[in-house]
Amino acid sequence: MQQYAFDMRNISIRYPHFAMENLNLSLAKGQVLGLVGVNGAGKSTTIRILMGLVKADAGQVDVLGYQLPAQQVQAKYDIGFASDDMRLYKNQTLQWHMDFIHSIFPNFDHGYAKDLLQRFELIADQKMKGLSHGQRVKACLLLVLARRPKLLVLDEPTTGLDPVARDEVITELADILRDDERSVLFSSHNTHDIEKLSDQIAFLDRGKLLALQDKESFVQSWARFRCQLLPQAQESVLGAVSIRRSGQLAEVITDQCSSDFAVVLHQAGFKVIEQHRMSLEEIFVANVKRNR
Amino acid sequence: MLNALDNTVMIKRLIVKDWQLVKKSLAAYMLGGVVVIGMMGMATPLMFNSGAIMMITLMIVIGARSAIELVVNEKKDQTLAFMMSLPVTAQDYALAKLGANLALYLVPWLLLVLGMLLVIVSTPVTNGVIPLVVLVSVFILLSYCCYLATALLTYSEGYTVTVMIITNLLLNGFIFWIIRMPAVHLTLEAPTASWNSTTLGLLAAGSVLVVVVLMLTAYLQKRKTSFL
Amino acid sequence: MSQGSGSTRLFYLDNLRALAMLAGVLFHAALAYSPMAQPFWPSADVLNHPLFDVFAWASHLFRMPVFFLLAGFFAAMLLHKYGEAVFWRNRLRRIGLPLLLFLPLLTLAMGAVIQFGLFHVQHKPPFLAFVQSMLSQAEPAAMPLSTMHLWFLYHLLFLYLLTWCGRILLNRKMLRWFSELKPNALVLLSIMACVPALYSVSVPFPAPEWIFPALWALWFYGVFFGLGYACFSMPALLAGFSPFRHYYLLLGAASYALYYALLPITLTPQSQPEGWLKLAITVLESCSAVLWTLCALLYARRWLDWDSRALAYLSKVSFWLYIVHLPLLLFVQFLLIDVQMALWVKFVISCGATLALSLLGFHILVAPTALVSILAGNRTHQA
Structure with a gap:
């Protein structure tokens, strides 16, 4: 039997200027799925449905064996989520955020967090408002990764980064993802990033799933x-x-x-x-x- | 498996987090509160009146700041996504916000109201003004609940500020309105606080409205299907 | 308050606190025989002598400031050792609870003692006569709500709250500016800081007994509380002050001599100095208060840092003594007013009897009960 990290079946949702009809998307455990789409393709909506933040009009969402959005609390203990528009509290330090996350997730790995601090060249005592966008993204990733979640959901993490910062983030992510056996959903409109990180790639446009294949199949076919x-x-x-x-x-x-x-x-x-x-x-x- | 109790733990954590975030502002309000109560305690008419005006201002500022700082800014500063990535439902989050805001507002509000009543009881100011002071304080609390509800339901700075402006304008009208009521102004100079059916009715109506607004907020929040 | 190895017992702080407490009993006892306090002190005797004024007003200048300085020191120590949560629990139990518990009891006791005075004292002091005339009116005015001598605890709670505010609001830059000041500059700054607070009230500064936190008192005693806080936080500070202690003592004495000479003969509201004279008196008052308070701490550090059984006992009972001494003292002094006896004998008897009754009360009401954990302080250790 196929073990899914998540399985979305017949998802439909309607907004005034956007509709998603019968979306089916799933990710096998241990795989990295890249979700590619232009702005407004429905990537963030898909991810929000997956996180239980938006209730679909129809369809079923199963994440790590939990039904969403009903069991989102339990599911979120095992999901790590970061997005480009996610910000941390500007008047607090990264250390404060790490302590806060640790108070919620007892298995927060301080050793790993320290290691990531060094890799990302971040300072724990620095307030968030003093960080660049790249550093902020890295800080968010640190907080998520140090929890060692079973499923990692990254919504456009490289958007808005300068080329150097983007390369750093992608390189580190590739390194980290090799280290760990975890399932990852990674959305971006930048195909280069997706290509570097993903095992499987899904194309999304106007709320429809256009294709879902492993990277090699795409390139070969x-x-x-x-x-x-x-x-x-x-x-x-x-x-x-x-x-x-x-x-x-x-x-x-x-x-x-x-x-x-x-x-x-x-x-x-x-x-x-x-x-x-x-x-x-x-x-x-x-x-x-x-x-x- | 987790049960409902674990979510109470999360709600408490979120409240503690909010407390940590506004500690600085709260410290400044406390400092202001001590100074204002001290001023009113000097018991000269000038000090008492300016203290009373500053007290009302302080109550409004604390309410406005906490609703903006803790609710609207969470969306504006884009920290809402971070919060919602934690093991909470939108309802847990809203409940935590409601709890944190109420706790953080009610404590200084109660302290200020009690302080003000203490000033009236122990100074030559006639106790007849007590119903007026209590009613105005309850109105300020009701206003606060209204714009807190707006903030929680819309996360919009524009709507929240609009409700703030309207309620503050209404406050002036309210004071003017009840002072003109014979049931209130005839007893202002009385040596004791004289509650009558009108003032008690207003107090009851104000208190009921506070509860209704809060319960309605919780109910509407529960019906929301989309968050963020 | 012991913690870890290598913690040293700060005997001198406990001993100083015990002596300051004793000085409090003597001060209140002396007011009955002070010419200046005749118009307002409830148990003012028919006999009086200016020497009591000299003693009473001198001790008044630094006795309560010493308490606040010690309170600031202990607050910093508690926060440093145990953190905020324990600090608040401890302070509410040791300061808030006694205030809540004893304020109503003392109000009743004081009312009863005043009633006793009204009925039994033949040569009524002006204060009792005033109360009697008030009571005889058709509609007697309500007595103002008062914290009595527990104002110390009441204001201390506010200072703890302000400490919390300060710890959050003051940034490192501001604190560094203070910490880099030379000792004498800090003394001068403290004196100047006291002047506006003292200028806003009568001379000698009154007890802020009203139910409201008095801003001047929070400011004035806050300076000493802050100094105490700084003394703990910057251990080198006391050593920096130390070489100057004799100068501080002399300068404080000179200020006091001038201050005393400028004080009005009686302390009625009508005789209060105004304008430049008031300013001069206030500056001298601030000088003596700051310099002598520091002296008390510095001399105690030099001469009282030893384990004395008598002082340890006095330290143990001092909180209880502070709470109950006033109604007892007034009661004893009411009894003595109409007795034909030498002034000094009355003073010694009133002090002795008050102490004896208070200590008896301690051993009957406090030592065997749960109150002992709240009122009988632990000894002080420095980490």
């Missing part, structure tokens, strides 16, 4: 072909996501890339000149365009 158009070239090709023509040339994107696809193309009147692997960003964009 998606490809871009530069072709010369033969006189008998057909209008469409089976397995092509998009075909962009320009004079005698065409660019074909597929999500069913295999050695046979070149043959399929040729039979359809497309002579392959070049075949390219696609970056996750390109795959994401192609995916979104196909579904809009």
